[in-house]
Amino acid sequence: MMRLWFPAAIFVLWFVLALFGPLFSLSPDHIELSRILLPPDANEWFGYDDLGRSLWDRLIVGAQTSFIVSMAVVAISILIGVTIGSFSAFVGGWFDHLIVRIIDIFLAFPGILLAIALAGLMGPGIDNVVIALCVVGWVGFARLSRAQVMTLKNRDHVQAAIALGASRSRIIFKHLVPLIAAPLIVEATFAIASVVIAEAGLSFLGLGIQPPTPSWGSMIRDGTRYMLVAPHMVLVPGIALMLVVLSVNLLGDRLRDWLDVRSRDRK
Helix, strand or coil: CCCCHHHHHHHHHHHHHHHHHHHCCCCCCCCCHHHCCCCCCCCCCCCECCCCCEHHHHHHHHHHHHHHHHHHHHHHHHHHHHHHHHHHHHHCHHHHHHHHHHHHHHHCCCHHHHHHHHHHHHCCCHHHHHHHHHHHHHHHHHHHHHHHHHHHCCCHHHHHHHHCCCCHHHHHHHHHHHHHHHHHHHHHHHHHHHHHHHHHHHHHCCCCCCCCCCCHHHHHHHHHHHCCCCCHHHHHHHHHHHHHHHHHHHHHHHHHHHHCHHHHHHC
C-alpha cells in the first residue's frame, strides 16, 4: 500500500509551485525556434513544445492555474452548498421540498456535461470556468449538509438554542455547521480532485483557459498532434495531472479513515 508521505509530498509540491511559482524566473511564452520539439535532456528536464517553449515553465504556470481554479471553486461551492443545504434541512416544509427537487434536477445531468454547456454559453476564460464549475459543484455539499443537519437539528443543544430565542442563522452556523465540519472536509478533498480534472477537461476542449496562458488540459491538447514525434508534450502534463489527482484522492481516503472514530478504534 502506498505510504502517506508520497501523496503528501506531491500535494505539498503542487501547493508550493502554485503559490511561489511567480517568484521564479519563468518564461512560459518565450519562443525559440531552434528548440522546437526537443526531448528532455540534462539542461531541460521536461523538453520543449511545438513552439520551442519550456515545458517546465509552462507546467508550473499550469499548476498555478489548476490550484487557483480548484480552490476557488471548492470554497465557493462549500459556502453556497452548506448554506442552502443547512437552511433547507432546518426550515423544512415546502422550502425543503423545493430545494430537494432542485438538487434532483441538477443530479439528473452529468456534472461535466452541464459544466461544458455552461462554459460554452458563457464563453472561455478562467472566470467563466469557475462560475460553470461552481454551478455544478454546490449540489454535493448541499446534499451532504442537508442530510447531516437533518440528523442533528433535534438534539438537545439545538432545542435549547431555539428556546432561548436564537436566530436560525446563529443556530445553523454556530451550533450545527461545526458538527458537520468533518464530512464536509472529506467531501472537499474529493471535490478538489474532481475540479482539477474538470478544469483540465474544459481547457482540453478549448472552453477553459485560453492561449497563451498554459493549462495542463490545453498542454495535453497541443501535444496530441505530436504524439509520435514528441510524446513528452503529452506525458509531462498528463503525469502531473495524474499525480495531483491521485495524491488528493489518497489524502482524502486517509483523512476519512482518520476522522472515522469507529474505524480508528478498530485499528
